[in-house]
Amino acid sequence: LDYANARILAPMVRVGTLPVRLMALEYGADLVYTPEVVDKGIAGAERVVNEDNGTIDYLMKGVPVFRTHPIEKSKLVFQIGSANADLALQAALTVAQDVSTIDLNCGCPKRFSIHGGMGAALMEEPEKLCGILRKLVQHSGLPVTCKIRIFPDREKTLKLVKMIEATGIKALAVHCRYRDERPRERGHWDRFKEIVEAVSIPVIANGDVMEYGHLSKLQELSGVTAVMYARKAEANVSIFRKEGSLPLMDVVRAYIRKCLATRNHHSNTKYVLMQMFVEDTKSPYYRPLCDAKSFRAVCKA
8 A cells, every 4th residue: 555645534433434435436535445354353354245236245154244346355454453453364264355555453442352361451562463463464464553642651651562573564544642542631642753763664543633734744844654543533424625624514425325336234323323423413413313213213313
């Protein structure tokens, strides 16, 4: 994958499902990440092609755990949550024919991710973290990347990123917050430069990337290769348009059409729409959306 000057859709649980990823690419995203998928939740899943719309489902006990479409394959990064090298490899090999890159989640601080030592918990066990990456690099047959957070201790952060680079990964995404910091707390943009200077692989900046022009701003400040959009893309995925974001309701209507075309489950459709209105809960659409219990009700709202 080409990371130079890339604007990337971040891995976002429940939000970064197929309809949002496809829209991000249509609006101009260079790469898109799946939400984190836990290794045990997909390793050995059954692959099913839906002939009517071309989507591909991965099923565990008949339940879809991941849906994709061939149109996104060349830009698709599949993020795995794992604390076990063998399980991570099994998960990667399961989806290898439908994705372009495997990413290991080493940055998510939420309980569902760090449970069992995954996500940001891996940063406290660098040997385990690097062991998983080496296994993926050597045996998955795909490029491998990694997404981390930073430590308050600068030297500890730099030591970790050098260890990670030595595993052979192709790029490193860095969320510029500490494990216990949340979005309401300002990210540490000043920390990107030292990381960029410590490694020779592309560094992807994540954290408070809220404007289309933040790519050039961060490149000037720190020399990062690319940027990753999360909250801003969650609110309005047309942030990737170089011509400027579209009005929210235009995006909402396009999103619903994309969900219908890909047969997205109504509960996920509703959830993503609610995130779009999270900063405007007084909108006349918000309350009916909260009450919707079917796809028809979502569309009516």
